Amino acid sequence: MADLSATMTGPRGAKPRRVLSGRNIMVYGTLIVVSLYYILPLWVMVMTSLKGMPEIRLGNIFAPPVEVTFQPWVKAWSEACTGLNCDGLSRGFWNSVQILIPSVVLSIIVASVNGYALVNWRFKGSDVFFTILIFGSFIPYQVMLYPIVILLREMGIYGTLWGLVLVHTIFGMPILTLLFRNYFSSLPEELFKAARVDGAGFWGIYFQIMLPMSLPIFVVAIILQVTGIWNDFLFGVVYTKPDLYPMTVQLNNIVNSVQGVKEYNVNMAATLLTGLVPLIVYFVSGKLFVRGIAAGAVKG
Amino acid sequence: MAQAKHPGRLLRNLNAKIAAVPMVLTTLVVFLGGTIWTVVYSFTNSKLLPRTNFVGFDQYERLWDSSRWIVSIQNLLVFGVLSLVFTIVMGFVLAVLMDQKIRFEDTFRTIMLYPFALSFIVTGLVWQWILNPEFGIESIVRSWGWESFAFDPLNNPEVVLYGLLIAGLWQGTGFVMCIMLAGLRGIDEDIWKAARVDGIPTWKTYVLIIIPMMRPVFITTLVLVASGIIKLYDLVVAQTSGGPGNASQVPAMYVYDYMFQAQNLGQGFAASTMMLLSVLIVLIPWAYLEFGGKKHG
Numbered sequence: 229m230a231d232l233s234a235t236m237t238g239p240r241g242a243k244p245r246r247v248l249s250g251r252n253i254m255v256y257g258t259l260i261v262v263s264l265y266y267i268l269p270l271w272v273m274v275m276t277s278l279k280g281m282p283e284i285r286l287g288n289i290f291a292p293p294v295e296v297t298f299q300p301w302v303k304a305w306s307e308a309c310t311g312l313n314c315d316g317l318s319r320g321f322w323n324s325v326q327i328l329i330p331s332v333v334l335s336i337i338v339a340s341v342n343g344y345a346l347v348n349w350r351f352k353g354s355d356v357f358f359t360i361l362i363f364g365s366f367i368p369y370q371v372m373l374y375p376i377v378i379l380l381r382e383m384g385i386y387g388t389l390w391g392l393v394l395v396h397t398i399f400g401m402p403i404l405t406l407l408f409r410n411y412f413s414s415l416p417e418e419l420f421k422a423a424r425v426d427g428a429g430f431w432g433i434y435f436q437i438m439l440p441m442s443l444p445i446f447v448v449a450i451i452l453q454v455t456g457i458w459n460d461f462l463f464g465v466v467y468t469k470p471d472l473y474p475m476t477v478q479l480n481n482i483v484n485s486v487q488g489v490k491e492y493n494v495n496m497a498a499t500l501l502t503g504l505v506p507l508i509v510y511f512v513s514g515k516l517f518v519r520g521i522a523a524g525a526v527k528g
Numbered sequence: 529m530a531q532a533k534h535p536g537r538l539l540r541n542l543n544a545k546i547a548a549v550p551m552v553l554t555t556l557v558v559f560l561g562g563t564i565w566t567v568v569y570s571f572t573n574s575k576l577l578p579r580t581n582f583v584g585f586d587q588y589e590r591l592w593d594s595s596r597w598i599v600s601i602q603n604l605l606v607f608g609v610l611s612l613v614f615t616i617v618m619g620f621v622l623a624v625l626m627d628q629k630i631r632f633e634d635t636f637r638t639i640m641l642y643p644f645a646l647s648f649i650v651t652g653l654v655w656q657w658i659l660n661p662e663f664g665i666e667s668i669v670r671s672w673g674w675e676s677f678a679f680d681p682l683n684n685p686e687v688v689l690y691g692l693l694i695a696g697l698w699q700g701t702g703f704v705m706c707i708m709l710a711g712l713r714g715i716d717e718d719i720w721k722a723a724r725v726d727g728i729p730t731w732k733t734y735v736l737i738i739i740p741m742m743r744p745v746f747i748t749t750l751v752l753v754a755s756g757i758i759k760l761y762d763l764v765v766a767q768t769s770g771g772p773g774n775a776s777q778v779p780a781m782y783v784y785d786y787m788f789q790a791q792n793l794g795q796g797f798a799a800s801t802m803m804l805l806s807v808l809i810v811l812i813p814w815a816y817l818e819f820g821g822k823k824h825g
Contacts, residue, residue, distance in 0.1 A: 349544030459647030
């Protein structure tokens with residue numbers, strides 16, 4: 229009888245979703261374990277960079293520092309040595325900034341005009357060039373490294389910052405052109421036609437209509453280029469001289485140098501400093517970053 | 529007046545053509561010209577400077593006789609296959625988990641994707657430190673009492689590729705997860721409803737219906753990841769410098785060393801031409817499927 233009364237007064241309505249169902253435990257459990265794998269290196273970098281060397285030698289790399297010190301950061305920034313120079317990563321940082329700003333500006337100007345011309349001002353052969361451009365982005369850089377050395381040497385800018393800026397503009401062109409082309413082709417064509425009827429020309433339409441309408445895509449392009457150019461290593465090492473090495477190259481030289489005692493805390497501080505710019509861009513930009521990388525995956 | 533109204537074909541859209549000059553120069557001079565130049569000069573015996581002294585396939589014979597090159601190619605194959613399989617499986621499984629209408633989706637995505645914003649140099653150096661035998665994972669597990677625990681991939685030629693793989697997966701799987709998630713979200717909700725009505729279990733729906741429907745997404749991912757693997761360079765430079773010995777050499781390192789260190793340009797050109805060939809092996813079937821197939825179907 230007790231059984232019956234229990235069924236009579238039992239819960240009615242939709243079955244409530246249990247928080248601790250087997251499915252939820254599996255889904256969240258897996259995601260949390262995987263997240264640990266992703267977080268671990270950042271945690272280790274930060275913790276190591278805040279410890280003194282004696283503590284590193286004694287303790288474990290995952291443990292938070294007993295005594296927090298910012299000395300490794302100061303040393304990485306202004307005293308770490310590469311070869312004979314001992315002025316720290318700050319030199320690489322400023323080199324990278326000097327490379328970054330003109331490269332981002334130039335590559336985005338060129339690519340946005342390309343995309344605009346490809347959508348609204350098609351000329352004979354324009355699609356052929358675009359196809360070569362996209363397939364060109366799959367060619368390993370190693371194939372084009374040396375011909376570009378010759379080109380830059382002929383132009384007299386081999387080994388200078390401007391040479392590297394030109395290289396970044398060239399290799400940023402495929403993905404950025406694709407990005408802008410796809411965006412401009414999503415804008416209503418009537419807009420362009422109306423402006424044509426009103427007598428606006430190529431540049432007039434670009435500056436007065438296209439540019440103001442496409443600020444979001446410019447932000448996406450900036451995010452893409454800032455992280456991409458900041459993280460470049462190969463072009464920096466091939467096309468600049470040691471004095472002008474960007475931050476990534478200098479970082480690698482500092483950490484992987486064979487001379488002297490290894491100072492792991494300084495190395496990790498230097499690594500974090502180098503990763504800081506793209507990390508800040510990433511955390512500030514959020515979903516726009518996702519949109520930027522997705523643009524590379526979506527075919528045009 | 530008549531001339532202004534009907535300008536020659538070359539002068540039509542003149543501004544657009546002027547604006548396209550950088551693109552035309554890039555495609556013709558750098559991409560096409562540079563590639564052809566390198567292929568042509570790979571048949572010469574150029575040393576310090578490019579010379580047009582053609583020697584047939586000599587450079588390629590020397591290349592394939594070099595044990596370092598053979599190791600590089602083997603490494604690329606092993607690393608490539610493992611990293612393709614793992615990134616795609618992990619990326620897909622994570623995307624499926626993220627697609628279960630979970631809470632904190634943005635947080636999880638932020639965590640999984642941040643390594644993708646970091647450079648391979650940073651990635652390589654961090655994992656070099658974590659895998660350090662004296663202070664890293666090995667020493668910690670040993671300090672827990674498991675004295676014989678051995679995990680020192682970066683100093684063991686047999687398993688050094690797995691050390692690189694752990695770091696490579698850390699950097700790249702978040703990106704693949706994002707593409708896969710976008711693919712999953714693009715699938716019509718009605719498909720799910722129909723499968724539920726027919727009483728098909730969820731896992732079976734994924735395997736039999738969703739994955740075949742996502743074929744284009746998988747192929748795009750495959751091509752993107754594969755062409756990235758062939759370019760693999762920075763990660764190895766930072767994490768292992770190709771060592772121990774030559775155990776983790778990759779083709780891109782061979783090219784760089786012969787072109788800019790050993791002053792043996794011909795070898796560098798031949799090696800980079802082989803890299804181009806391997807990209808074409810990936811790219812041509814894809815282009816055929818993607819663009820050739822459409823015309824027929």
